[in-house]
Amino acid sequence: xxxxxxxxxxxxxxxxxxxxxxxxxxxxxxxxxxxxxxxxxxxxxxxxxxxxxxxxxxxxxxxxxxxxxxxxxxxxxxxxxxxxxxxxxxxxxxxxxxxxxxxxxxxxxxxxx
Amino acid sequence: xxxxxxxxxxxxxxxxxxxxxxxxxxxxxxxxxxxxxxxxxxxxxxxxxxxxxxxxxxxxxxxxxxxxxxxxxxxxxxxxxxxxxxxxxxxxxxxxxxxxxxxxxxxxxxxx
Numbered sequence: 001x002x003x004x005x006x007x008x009x010x011x012x013x014x015x016x017x018x019x020x021x022x023x024x025x026x027x028x029x030x031x032x033x034x035x036x037x038x039x040x041x042x043x044x045x046x047x048x049x050x051x052x053x054x055x056x057x058x059x060x061x062x063x064x065x066x067x068x069x070x071x072x073x074x075x076x077x078x079x080x081x082x083x084x085x086x087x088x089x090x091x092x093x094x095x096x097x098x099x100x101x102x103x104x105x106x107x108x109x110x111x112x113x
Numbered sequence: 114x115x116x117x118x119x120x121x122x123x124x125x126x127x128x129x130x131x132x133x134x135x136x137x138x139x140x141x142x143x144x145x146x147x148x149x150x151x152x153x154x155x156x157x158x159x160x161x162x163x164x165x166x167x168x169x170x171x172x173x174x175x176x177x178x179x180x181x182x183x184x185x186x187x188x189x190x191x192x193x194x195x196x197x198x199x200x201x202x203x204x205x206x207x208x209x210x211x212x213x214x215x216x217x218x219x220x221x222x223x224x225x
Contacts, residue, residue: 105155
């Protein structure tokens with residue numbers, strides 16, 4: 001079965017630091033890749049997604065992610081984080097033509113002002 | 114604006130009681146999903162539906178049921194609530210062309 005690994009469970013950064021959150025998946029075929037964000041007390045919302053084309057995807061609020069097929073990875077990056085980026089971040093993968101995503105366990109990011 | 118709503122937002126119930134959590138979406142999406150979110154487990158799929166009269170079990174479906182009588186609603190029923198079902202429950206929907214999930218605000222359930 002498909003699995004999605006987010007290696008960093010808790011990340012603490014100071015404002016202006018750079019961020020990279022890892023996401024690896026196990027499926028070898030075509031995938032759709034997503035990063036969702038959950039701000040404190042709120043529901044999950046889409047940050048960015050990759051379906052095909054340019055493997056470097058840009059999302060909202062200055063986030064980007066790079067799909068590296070050979071590494072089965074879809075890491076999330078932001079060059080300079082803000083206090084308002086404090087949230088939980090979830091990577092999700094749909095394998096093949098499936099409508100059902102497999103979610104990673106999430107990474108809790110705390111940004112100190 | 115289209116949205117997905119859940120009710121109640123908070124619920125306290127006792128072990129053994131039947132509980133129904135409502136989910137209503139105005140996206141006109143065919144696909145609807147129920148997840149539970151627990152610390153250390155992320156999001157786990159309970160049930161999902163690809164359309165009216167279609168329901169399917171997810172990875173943690175024991176003790177839960179759903180029904181889909183129209184496009185907009187997918188209520189989740191806990192047949193006999195157990196303390197292990199204390200969790201935050203999220204409903205989501207997606208359309209078939211774009212697999213992006215749109216989430217509701219969640220229901221926080223406490224089973225005593």
